[in-house]
Amino acid sequence: MSNTLDGRVVLVTGASSGIGEATALALSAEGARVAVGARRADRLESLARKAPGEVLALDLDVTDQESVRAAVAATVERFGALDILVNSAGVMLAGPIAGADTAEWTRMIETNLLGSMYTVHAALPHLLERKGTVLQISSTSGRTASAGNGVYAATKFGVTAFSEALRQEVTAQGVRVVVIEPGFVATELADHITDPTMQAAAKNIGTSMRTLQPEDIADAVVYAVTQPEHVAVNEILIRPTDQTR
Amino acid sequence: MDDLPLDGAVALITGASSGIGAATARRLAREGAAVALVARRRNRLDQVACDIAKLGGEAVALEADITEPERADDMVQETLDRFGRLDILVNNAGIMLLNSALHTSIEEWDRMISLNVAALLHVTHAAIPHLIYAASTSPRQVADLVNVSSTAGRVARPGSSVYGLTKFGLNAFTESLRQELLSERVRVSVVEPGTVDTELVNHLSDTTRDAARQQIDGIEALRPEDIADAISYIITRDRRVAVNEMLVRAGGQTW
Numbered sequence: 001m002s003n004t005l006d007g008r009v010v011l012v013t014g015a016s017s018g019i020g021e022a023t024a025l026a027l028s029a030e031g032a033r034v035a036v037g038a039r040r041a042d043r044l045e046s047l048a049r050k051a052p053g054e055v056l057a058l059d060l061d062v063t064d065q066e067s068v069r070a071a072v073a074a075t076v077e078r079f080g081a082l083d084i085l086v087n088s089a090g091v092m093l094a095g096p097i098a099g100a101d102t103a104e105w106t107r108m109i110e111t112n113l114l115g116s117m118y119t120v121h122a123a124l125p126h127l128l129e130r131k132g133t134v135l136q137i138s139s140t141s142g143r144t145a146s147a148g149n150g151v152y153a154a155t156k157f158g159v160t161a162f163s164e165a166l167r168q169e170v171t172a173q174g175v176r177v178v179v180i181e182p183g184f185v186a187t188e189l190a191d192h193i194t195d196p197t198m199q200a201a202a203k204n205i206g207t208s209m210r211t212l213q214p215e216d217i218a219d220a221v222v223y224a225v226t227q228p229e230h231v232a233v234n235e236i237l238i239r240p241t242d243q244t245r
Numbered sequence: 246m247d248d249l250p251l252d253g254a255v256a257l258i259t260g261a262s263s264g265i266g267a268a269t270a271r272r273l274a275r276e277g278a279a280v281a282l283v284a285r286r287r288n289r290l291d292q293v294a295c296d297i298a299k300l301g302g303e304a305v306a307l308e309a310d311i312t313e314p315e316r317a318d319d320m321v322q323e324t325l326d327r328f329g330r331l332d333i334l335v336n337n338a339g340i341m342l343l344n345s346a347l348h349t350s351i352e353e354w355d356r357m358i359s360l361n362v363a364a365l366l367h368v369t370h371a372a373i374p375h376l377i378y379a380a381s382t383s384p385r386q387v388a389d390l391v392n393v394s395s396t397a398g399r400v401a402r403p404g405s406s407v408y409g410l411t412k413f414g415l416n417a418f419t420e421s422l423r424q425e426l427l428s429e430r431v432r433v434s435v436v437e438p439g440t441v442d443t444e445l446v447n448h449l450s451d452t453t454r455d456a457a458r459q460q461i462d463g464i465e466a467l468r469p470e471d472i473a474d475a476i477s478y479i480i481t482r483d484r485r486v487a488v489n490e491m492l493v494r495a496g497g498q499t500w
């Protein structure tokens with residue numbers, strides 16, 4: 001079987017763990033040349049060793065515009081182009097609004113929302129050149145808000161809104177925009193929650209159902225980005241079969 | 246041959262005589278499912294069934310106008326009579342009569358409601374107990390209900406008021422059923438295609454058809470097989486993975 005992404009260049013943010021890591025590996029297995037960015041360089045190095053194809057590890061803090069521009073430039077310098085941007089970097093610091101540490105709000109907005117906007121902004125000229133794809137890892141929280149995840153949901157609703165506007169702007173120029181909205185996936189995401197009740201609730205969800213694995217989302221990403229040019233998979237909402245909300 | 250993903254599963258597909266339904270029937274048969282094909286045009290159903298049989302698949306043509314309530318119920322029973330079970334229902338039959346509220350006839354509105362909503366409800370209601378049973382007894386340990394909605398179920402526009410009503414309603418119906426049936430291991434999902442090259446627009450009046458065609462001029466439409474592929478992707482995921490919704494437009498489609 002021929003690899004469907006042979007020669008394509010992908011940049012994956014948040015590739016040091018979870019969904020981003022699984023996605024980088026899956027795209028590499030499909031033949032893509034993959035640039036992977038995150039803050040933990042050691043994790044990226046071990047990913048690069050595991051990947052079947054060529055991988056470029058990049059120090060990337062998506063909250064820092066300079067860092068974002070440098071990562072895009074390094075990708076294009078190394079591989080000569082950029083075809084697909086996967087925004088997976090994200091944090092979920094869940095907790096009630098009353099009494100919240102607003103520094104956590106700032107982090108979520110800067111990482112999930114502004115960070116993904118910065119990477120789109122920096123990558124877009126290259127994606128336009130190649131009729132490429134922007135793929136956003138949003139969340140079920142981008143479709144329904146619930147108590148304890150107000151700010152996280154606000155960032156993910158924001159990602160969806162930004163992506164829809166972007167889609168309308170760049171479709172005619174051949175760039176496709178994909179939003180994937182996963183439910184509960186077994187990753188490190190919930191480990192960073194500081195609120196003890198929310199932390200326990202997340203753990204509880206993780207053990208009460210057959211959760212998704214990062215590979216399930218990577219599989220959906222591969223499905224979307226390997227479609228022929230006349231097919232735009234704009235949105236995939238994917239939950240564990242057992243998950244209600 | 247034994248390890249096709251849908252081996253042993255039985256699928257009922259409404260509107261299987263053309264377009265998305267015919268492509269989906271062929272595709273699910275190729276994945277190993279025995280398929281029951283429902284629509285009014287007997288000769289077209291026979292053709293699809295014959296193609297499937299030639300490729301070694303199993304299909305039965307069930308001629309019916311499912312806007313007749315008893316016929317909708319019959320479809321589920323005839324599938325059971327023929328294949329003994331029901332694992333997958335694809336609610337696809339639909340009609341799109343675009344027109345302004347001022348110029349349309351109430352008869353056009355009634356036709357869309359009676360097929361896109363009422364008939365779909367009748368088939369679904371009859372199927373649910375059997376889907377639950379299939380989920381608890383099949384080797385797949387899951388059953389699937391897939392509804393074919395539309396981008397018109399996400400965005401309203403002039404001319405699609407009642408078509409949009411039926412598809413927005415279908416999305417809400419899908420989401421409620423999803424929540425109700427997940428504990429029974431029946432996955433309920435919705436696919437929202439953009440512009441697909443099918444016979445759907447043939448039923449429009451000359452002027453609305455020309456307007457619809459003009460809008461898609463210059464873009465390459467989706468093929469029915471592209472949506473069949475999305476439906477197949479949903480149904481063939483591991484039982485713990487539920488792809489609840491897929492919005493798939495034609496590549497050049499801005500709206």
Ligand SMILES: NC(=O)c1ccc[n+]([C@@H]2O[C@H](COP(=O)([O-])OP(=O)(O)OC[C@H]3O[C@@H](n4cnc5c(N)ncnc54)[C@H](OP(=O)(O)O)[C@@H]3O)[C@@H](O)[C@H]2O)c1
Nearest residue numbers: 014016017018019039040061062089090139185187188189
């Ligand atoms: N897990 C779920 O249930 C779930 C559900 C829906 C959506 N999502 C979304 O999926 C995405 C990936 O999350 P995950 O579940 O895979 O969690 P994860 O394992 O914690 O991965 C998060 C990734 O984001 C990176 N990251 C965080 N801050 C960053 C920054 N400032 N700059 C660059 N990279 C940064 C992390 O790397 P470093 O720490 O090394 O920088 C890590 O690679 C997130 O957008 C999340 O919102 C997850």
Ligand SMILES: NC(=O)c1ccc[n+]([C@@H]2O[C@H](COP(=O)([O-])OP(=O)(O)OC[C@H]3O[C@@H](n4cnc5c(N)ncnc54)[C@H](OP(=O)(O)O)[C@@H]3O)[C@@H](O)[C@H]2O)c1
Nearest residue numbers: 260262263264265284285286311338339395441443444445
């Ligand atoms: N084409 C698009 O651009 C598009 C976009 C979004 C959504 N969709 C949706 O996709 C679905 C399939 O449409 P299509 O595009 O494939 O159009 P199509 O080729 O016209 O197919 C419609 C199917 O519905 C069947 N049908 C119509 N009235 C029926 C009745 N009373 N009883 C039983 N079957 C009946 C037709 O068969 P008989 O005439 O033989 O009965 C035919 O098989 C529809 O729900 C439509 O709303 C289509």
